[in-house]
Amino acid sequence: MLGTIVNVAAVVAGTVIGVLIQSRLPKKIIEIIFQVMGVFTLLLGMMMALKMQHFVIGIGSLVLGSIIGELIGLEKYMNRFSEWVKSKVKLKNDKFSDGLITAFLLYCMGSLTILGAIEEGINANSELLLMKSLMDGVSSVALASALGIGVGFSAIPLLIYQGGLTLLAGSVGSFFTEPIINELSAVGGVLLIGLGINILEIKKLRILNMIPALIIVVMLVYFLT
Secondary structure (H helix, E strand, O other): HHHHHHHHHHHHHHHHHHHHHHHOOOOOHHHHHHHHHHHHHHHHHHHHHHHOOOOHHHHHHHHHHHHHHHOOOOHHHHHHHHHHHHHOOOOOOOHHHHHHHHHHHHOOOHHHHHHHHHHHHHHOOOHHHHHHHHHHHHHHHHHHHHHHHHHHHHHHHHHHHHHHHHHHHHHHHOOOHHHHHHHHHHHHHHHHHHHHHHHHOOOOOHHHHOOHHHHHHHHHHHHHO
16 A cells, blocks of 8 residues: 555645645646646547457446446536535635546546556555656646645545555455456546546536446456456
């Protein structure tokens, strides 16, 4: 869990720096930073998605996962959670929910999250997650300067998701075969493409409701390949 703990600390530290410099940056600078993050997210998502080998399984998992997520209303519950946190800490940031959700998706959907958590869980090697921590820390400075302190609170679901994946990998490490890891990473890439579209305000996509696709793709690869 060392890698995840360092990752969480890096996100919080980066957020503090981003919030501190936020008031000193002109609006146009914040906007261009946000645009850069959106373009980078699109590029990262495309690079991951292009690794998909089983396209029928990939699209099937995305469709089924999205239907399940929509029926459950994951995005609705995440918004409620973020509003609850916001009320408890008595913040008035209009972009609090956007910051929390955007940062959580960006930090948790990348291939380094999946590969790093599995590597740490199976081999007790935190190198990938430590590298990810540096990248997330820098990203959180940029995101927090645009979206505010909500970015820092993404550390809570990050700890649960990434830490949980590490513990799961440690318990059933042999389950995560190369095909499962590849397809899981590819579907995560598709979700990142959607996140990039959201960041660039091209169209509002309910990416959180698509997250069950990550579970579905693992099941389909395991039983069908």
